[in-house]
Amino acid sequence: MRQPLLTTVPSYQSLRNHAAQAREWQMRELFAQDPQRFERLSVEAAGLFLDYSKNRLDGRTLELLAQLARARGVERLRDAMFAGEKINLTENRAVLHTALRAPANRPFTLDGQDISADVHGVLDRIKTFSDSVRNGAWRGHTGKEITDVINIGIGGSDLGPKMVCLALRQFAHPRLSMHFVSNVDGHDMDAALSRVNPETTLFIIASKTFTTAETMMNANTARAWFLQQAPEEALAKHFVAVSTNVEAIKTFGIDPANMFPFWDWVGGRYSVWSAIGLPVALSVGFGYFGDLLAGAHAMDEHFRSAPIEQNLPMILGLVGFWNREFLDCTSVSIAPYHQDLNRFPAYLQQLDMESNGKRVTRAGDTITDYETGPVIWGDVGTNGQHAYFQLLHQGTDITPIDFIAALRPAHEFHEHHAALLANCFAQSEAFMKGKTADEVRQDLAGQPLDEIERLVPHKTFPGNRPSNTILMEYLTPATLGALIALYEHKVFVQGALWDVNSYDQWGVELGKVLAKKIEAELNGEAQPALHDSSTNGLIARAKAAI
Numbered sequence: 001m002r003q004p005l006l007t008t009v010p011s012y013q014s015l016r017n018h019a020a021q022a023r024e025w026q027m028r029e030l031f032a033q034d035p036q037r038f039e040r041l042s043v044e045a046a047g048l049f050l051d052y053s054k055n056r057l058d059g060r061t062l063e064l065l066a067q068l069a070r071a072r073g074v075e076r077l078r079d080a081m082f083a084g085e086k087i088n089l090t091e092n093r094a095v096l097h098t099a100l101r102a103p104a105n106r107p108f109t110l111d112g113q114d115i116s117a118d119v120h121g122v123l124d125r126i127k128t129f130s131d132s133v134r135n136g137a138w139r140g141h142t143g144k145e146i147t148d149v150i151n152i153g154i155g156g157s158d159l160g161p162k163m164v165c166l167a168l169r170q171f172a173h174p175r176l177s178m179h180f181v182s183n184v185d186g187h188d189m190d191a192a193l194s195r196v197n198p199e200t201t202l203f204i205i206a207s208k209t210f211t212t213a214e215t216m217m218n219a220n221t222a223r224a225w226f227l228q229q230a231p232e233e234a235l236a237k238h239f240v241a242v243s244t245n246v247e248a249i250k251t252f253g254i255d256p257a258n259m260f261p262f263w264d265w266v267g268g269r270y271s272v273w274s275a276i277g278l279p280v281a282l283s284v285g286f287g288y289f290g291d292l293l294a295g296a297h298a299m300d301e302h303f304r305s306a307p308i309e310q311n312l313p314m315i316l317g318l319v320g321f322w323n324r325e326f327l328d329c330t331s332v333s334i335a336p337y338h339q340d341l342n343r344f345p346a347y348l349q350q351l352d353m354e355s356n357g358k359r360v361t362r363a364g365d366t367i368t369d370y371e372t373g374p375v376i377w378g379d380v381g382t383n384g385q386h387a388y389f390q391l392l393h394q395g396t397d398i399t400p401i402d403f404i405a406a407l408r409p410a411h412e413f414h415e416h417h418a419a420l421l422a423n424c425f426a427q428s429e430a431f432m433k434g435k436t437a438d439e440v441r442q443d444l445a446g447q448p449l450d451e452i453e454r455l456v457p458h459k460t461f462p463g464n465r466p467s468n469t470i471l472m473e474y475l476t477p478a479t480l481g482a483l484i485a486l487y488e489h490k491v492f493v494q495g496a497l498w499d500v501n502s503y504d505q506w507g508v509e510l511g512k513v514l515a516k517k518i519e520a521e522l523n524g525e526a527q528p529a530l531h532d533s534s535t536n537g538l539i540a541r542a543k544a545a546i
């Protein structure tokens with residue numbers, strides 16, 4: 001079904017006219033004019049609080065954005081997603097990661113069948129298995145308890161469980177060390193294997209397709225390493241798989257009894273809620289894994305029922321859309337002021353850029369007159385402040401920032417936490433306010449006048465730079481679940497507005513086939529093909545070195 005072009009929708013055109021004025025606004029003045037701005041432009045749901053008042057927008061902006069969302073059928077598409085319609089049009093698949101975190105009594109229908117029994121059947125198996133590894137009933141082939149888990153997977157089969165295991169380290173089992181090998185670079189595997197003992201190591205081969213070249217190579221290497229030190233029949237105690245492809249895991253030599261399935265209606269980057277989350281259940285236990293799902297489900301319930309104006313993912317999506325579409329912001333920086341969220345920016349990078357990094361509409365028309373997904377990047381605060389925040393404060397590009405923080409720490413160094421939060425809030429204040437030339441002059445008072453005037457342009461900050469702040473009380477499995485779901489739905493909202501299919505990834509698929517030809521040439525299994533002179537030259541240098 002072909003939607004009218006985004007730029008022809010009346011509310012889009014009103015937004016464009018409105019943006020011509022908004023570009024002139026100074027947030028300092030917006031705050032001065034409206035003492036209620038913070039109360040008005042903040043919203044709370046599922047344990048998360050969002051302050052979006054430090055953006056260049058007002059009530060009218062939000063009204064127009066909500067109108068646009070309605071005109072673009074964002075709510076309709078949301079309902080279609082929850083109803084199991086095949087909204088992933090290029091792969092003819094439903095998009096039902098929300099079914100993975102719904103309680104057992106909540107039916108989810110796909111092709112007329114309720115899938116919740118399948119989902120909860122796999123969750124029960126995850127519980128039984130993770131309980132037995134954690135309580136020591138599941139042992140390695142020489143009778144020793146498992147001490148190390150190595151998850152072998154890449155992309156969506158790596159980033160989610162790795163990010164969540166790191167984020168929830170406070171809840172982790174003290175005996176179990178989690179390792180994640182994703183890169184085909186042998187240094188990755190080498191580093192993991194050098195730290196573990198085969199007798200006490202459990203390998204999880206995580207691959208939706210079980211054909212991904214990097215994962216298959218890593219899985220084969222791990223298997224060969226293991227079999228150098230253990231008999232074939234020991235494999236069953238040390239190798240399990242998470243996949244949708246039973247045949248391939250049998251061929252690899254894993255007993256289907258040790259396979260945790262999921263389904264093609266779960267996209268890789270949306271799969272941490274499925275059996276791909278097995279490392280999480282092993283590390284923090286099934287109870288906390290359940291809390292992660294429940295937190296995400298609470299956000300789902302809010303997303304599907306709250307009106308746009310009070311809907312946290314809708315607002316986060318609309319504000320980001322406004323910055324991208326009308327205020328020319330080409331990237332978004334993610335700044336978690338929480339060390340345990342240090343992989344969250346990398347996780348969001350995939351979630352957002354793989355979903356909305358698209359240049360054709362859902363009907364296949366090339367998008368020529370508006371922009372789609374921004375670049376997502378970032379690192380934890382306060383570290384970023386001592387590195388790239390310079391550009392964010394005084395560079396020529398304007399980059400909106402999402403600050404994320406927990407009000408209470410899970411440690412006892414309270415003075416650290418006050419310092420951390422002070423930095424977080426001070427940065428968002430500085431981005432908004434900036435520093436005027438007169439303020440700089442006051443700071444420099446007492447110095448020679450010509451010296452002051454020489455320094456003023458360098459020490460002036462334009463300010464008026466947008467940011468959101470997301471707060472939670474503690475970082476817990478439930479608040480983390482809600483946070484991830486918030487961003488999933490934000491990506492959904494923006495994809496719907498841009499009319500792109502957020503659920504395919506043909507660019508990733510391309511990467512899966514590109515290297516094969518050159519790999520055969522490097523290994524001497526194929527005659528060198530005719531490439532361009534750069535590629536030929538690089539191949540020749542590598543061959544000379546191998």
Ligand code: G6Q
Nearest residue numbers: 155156157207208209212268269
């Ligand atoms: C995610 C992508 C991609 C995928 C990996 C791994 O949405 O599709 O990152 O997760 O390429 O794929 P497999 O799980 O099939 O190995």
